[in-house]
Amino acid sequence: MDLSIIIPLKNEEESLPELAEWIRRVCVENRYTYEIIMVDDGSTDNSWDVIEKLRITDNNIKGIKFQRNYGKSAALNEGFKAAHGEVVITMDADLQDSPDEIPELRKMIVTDGYDMVSGWKKVRFDNTLTKNIPSKFFNSVTSRVSHIKLHDFNCGLKAYRKKVVKSIEVYGEMHRYIPVLAKWSGFKKIGEKVVEHRPRKYGVTKFGWERFVNGFLDLLSITFVGKFSKRPMHFFGLWGTLFFMLGLGITLYLIIAKFVDTSVALTNRPGFYLALTSLIIGMQLFLAGFISELIARNAPGRNTYLIEDKIGL
Structure with missing residues (x-):
């Protein structure tokens, strides 16, 4: 199988049909064999019903439903376990990530030889005060501490070689640091691609300011565990x-x-x-x-x- 596309989601019933059709169109045009794994992270709306209906008309769509909300890291981890594609791509369900980026991301893995490629939302449509400025500070500190030259660690649109996702475990709120986890696991060829960031079409963001506080605490944890877990x-x-x-x-x-x-x-x-x-x-x-x-x-x-x-x- 060429591609596994993992989509963690919570309360995104309105965007799922449009997103699934967009991904299908891109994959068919490029003649990819693919699977779409939607991981419902404890939605309280009709997201799971929508996934079940989409599955009836498209066997490439698969679903995982959490009994309660566990967080994006848990959703990605379960998606990684279930993935069969040689290239694994993750994206958010809110239509702010464009499936049109899939062919180029896959090319960077298959042809250019990257172990992992992280998206960079160079032009954003978020509120500057509450998201852009803290995000730039967070990314700058993370880059300096981890020695990984990325501009946007938290971008949901990423591509991985299959071996990468099968070699790492994402837990807590470590999804921001998957590039760091990959590096500590020995995957050194980590690239970056400027990707389109689209305005949110449906719903509201699920993340608040506290993610930055938790993010720095997670960075300290992952840095310590990565270096000293076997020799404390x-x-x-x-x-x-x-x-x-x-x-x-x-x-x-x-x-x-x-x-x-x-x-x-x-x-x-x-x-x-x-x-x-x-x-x-x-x-x-x-x-x-x-x-x-x-x-x-x-x-x-x-x-x-x-x-x-x-x-x-």
Whole structure:
């Protein structure tokens, strides 16, 4: 199968028929074999009924219905599990992503050799104050931290080689960081394409300002997990050692200073409390690293690694 098109959605009953027909037209014109996987993330309108009706007239349409709202990451993760296409494309259900971008996105994966291509909505129709400015700041910070040169990490329109989506797990609100997850999994050829951003035709946006706060917290989590999930002692042990050595150094200085000037009690010196605090923090961090190491060594996936190829086995 050439394409799997995954569409996470919530309360988008009005846009689904038009979106499905648009995707069908593009795929037929380009002679793609394809499937459309619509993942209903706990809709309270008639979205699932619409998906069932669309399935009757088009066997390429498949549906997954959550019992309640779990979030976009969960919807994408289930879609990735169900995908069979050699190229997987994700897009939002609100018609702000154009299916006309599909052929070029697929070409960048199949012909140009990219592992993943992220859309860049260079010209947007969102409110500048509440979305554009925070989004640019968020993308700038994420790019610097992850060392991935993308302008729009949160764009829903993305294309992946099949192996990428089968090698990553998207959870929590990590859908913003799929490029980062892909990079930590060893897929380094990540590209970007300017895509059309269309005005919303139906309904209202499902995301608020809190996504930016949660986004930065998720970035810290994914950066730590990506680097230190199999060796947590390298992080906690390093900082624990630094704090402990700082506290020990201050302690030695205070002891020497006490012999030089016996008139001032150690507990009356500010350095005494700084040394005590540093020693305690150092020991706590070191202990946290030791416990994390024990947990990591007993985790089911402690020796699970992504293997790109084998020969002679």
